[in-house]
Amino acid sequence: MVTITIPENVGVFLLDIEGTTTPITFVKDILFPYIKEHLEDYLSAHWEEDECKQDVHLLKKQAEEDLKENRACPVHAVDQTVHTDEEKAIREVVDNVLWQMAADRKTTALKRLQGHMWRAAYTTGRIKGExxxxxxxxxxxxxxxxxxxxxxxxxxxxxxxxxxxxxVEGDLLDLFDGHFDTTIGAKVESKSYEKIAERIGCSPQEIMFLTDVTREAKAAEDAGLNVGVVVRPGNMELTEEERSHYSIVMTFSQLELCGRP
Incomplete structure (x- = not known):
């Protein structure tokens, strides 16, 4: 296995999850199917709760933006303050969420609802993170x-x-100094990585970003970050050009820090 030497000026690792720290199969075969199978029941059980109302409101705003941009999305006209047909309203939300998931969208509204559903599954032991x-x-x-x-x-x-x-290895949260999601910007936009560096309080050149997606790698590279592209079983195949351009990471144990024991 080829050793990859991390530049001496690097003081921060920025890690993707899916395909980098965690198998893609966990997301595709466990997390996403859980949402599809339990979405309607979850909405029915929590419909009158404030958190669920906020989630539905965000989805409604997202649907309105999609319509303005002429995306052919299922119309989500739910206003829980006036909507009397709860079953129909829930069906509208389900249709919209399933449409977004089928299109592999990364909207904040979708991710927030999914996060709340997964919280219930994790805390009851129905799901463990891989x-x-x-x-x-x-x-x-x-x-x-x-x-x-x-x-x-x-x-x-x-x-x-x-x-x-x-x-599966217990509570690992103490390993991380912080978390970023799409509220700071899309992962394929270089500006997002500039914002992250600013938020952390370092220069982009001091960050090593690991991801399995070359579009994200390019955006980070354009922002001045050091980049490694992670190749794991089930990840997208890289072209010869991509393999020659990026440092290819098969396992984190390949990464060695220059000038540090």
């Missing part, structure tokens, strides 16, 4: 060497904390 075996030892080593470690995922911050807080 993490690759090489991840925890590597992060512990980086932290011992004085580095900070942050997560940046399209999943909501709450969903991130649930995955690591209720993982």
């Amino acid at each position: 993490v690759y075996q090489d991840v925890v030892p590597a992060i512990r080593r980086w932290r011992q060497q004085g580095l900070k470690v942050y997560i940046y995922s399209s999943g909501s911050i709450e969903a991130q904390k649930l995955l690591f807080g209720y993982s």
Whole structure:
């Protein structure tokens, strides 16, 4: 396995989740199917609660934006303060959420509702977060060497904390210095990474970003970050050009810090 030397000026690791710290199969085969199977029951059980009302309101605003941009989305006209047909209203929300998921959208409204549903599943033990075996030892080593470690995922911050807080290896939240999601910007936009560096309080050149998605890698690289593209079983195949351009990370144990024990 080829050793990848991390530049001496790097003081921060910024990690993607899906395909990087956690198998894609966990998200696609466990998390997403859970939403589809339990969405209607969840909405029915929590419909009158403030949190659920806020989630539905955000989805409504998102649907209005989609209509303005001529996206062919299911119309979600729900206003819980006046809507009397609860069953029809819930069906509208379900249709919209399933449409967004089928289109693999990353809207904040969608991610927030999913996060709240997953919270219920994690806290009752119905789901445990999966993490690759090489991840925890590597992060512990980086932290011992004085580095900070942050997560940046399209999943909501709450969903991130649930995955690591209720993982197969126990509560791992103390391994991370902070979390970022799409509220700071899309992962394929370089401005998002500039904002993250500013929020952390360092220069982009001091950050090493690990992701399995080359569009994200390019955006981070354009912002001045150091980048490694993670290749795991089930991740998207890379082109020869991508393989030659990026540092390819098969396991976190490949990463060694220059000038540090």
